[in-house]
Amino acid sequence: MTSSGNPGGTRLYDVTLESKKHGLITKADCILFDREKGEAYPVQHKYSFRPKILYHTYISQLMMEAIIIEEQFNLSVPHGFIVFERSKETVTVDLGDKQKVLYVVGQIRGIIGGEKFPPPTEWKKRCVDCCYNKLCWG
Ligand code: SF4
Numbered sequence: 388m389t390s391s392g393n394p395g396g397t398r399l400y401d402v403t404l405e406s407k408k409h410g411l412i413t414k415a416d417c418i419l420f421d422r423e424k425g426e427a428y429p430v431q432h433k434y435s436f437r438p439k440i441l442y443h444t445y446i447s448q449l450m451m452e453a454i455i456i457e458e459q460f461n462l463s464v465p466h467g468f469i470v471f472e473r474s475k476e477t478v479t480v481d482l483g484d485k486q487k488v489l490y491v492v493g494q495i496r497g498i499i500g501g502e503k504f505p506p507p508t509e510w511k512k513r514c515v516d517c518c519y520n521k522l523c524w525g
Contacts, residue, residue, distance in 0.1 A: 396421045404455040409492065415452045420462070427456050429467040437471040441478065445469055449480050450488040 402415045417430040429452040431445065453464035469478045498505055507514065507523035514520050 396423075404452060404459060406455040406458050408458055409454065409489065411451060411455060411492070413448075413451055413455065415456070418452075418456060419468075420460075425462055427460055427462040427464055429453060429456060429464065431467070431469045432472060433469060434472050436474040437476045437478065441469070441480070446480055447488050447491065450482055450485050451492075453482040454485050454488065 397420045399418045399420070400416070402418050403412070404415055405412045415429050416432045419428045419430060421427070429449055431449060433445075449467040449469070453467060456462065456464050464482055466482050467480050469480060470476075471478070494505075504522060514523065517523075
């Protein structure tokens with residue numbers, strides 16, 4: 388983890404985040420801190436162009452980081468940022484509804500704990516290059 392100061396607050400890079408409460412661990416590319424507001428904002432760097440639609444996985448990752456930052460640093464995390472390096476665009480992502488990602492975490496735990504495969508998606512296009520194809524579709 389490295390840090391730097393700037394007029395708007397502090398930045399930490401490559402931050403290991405761990406939630407004892409939710410049993411989650413991840414690594415944030417960067418976190419911006421605004422101590423005056425009591426807020427922090429995770430920042431993801433993608434070495435790609437901005438896609439037409441933001442992938443759910445990008446948003447879920449930021450949500451997860453936000454949940455852990457709130458627990459670990461005792462700050463609120465209302466939004467985060469995704470920086471698309473190749474198109475030089477920064478997108479602000481609202482992180483107000485964190486319950487959705489916790490629901491998904493609960494479902495994943497159920498799958499692991501129950502040791503049974505979830506049903507395959509209805510949208511077969513998603514399965515074209517998936518390594519679980521043979522398991523899901525026999
Ligand atoms: S093959 Fe892959 S993408 Fe398709 S349902 Fe299974 S896990 Fe999901």
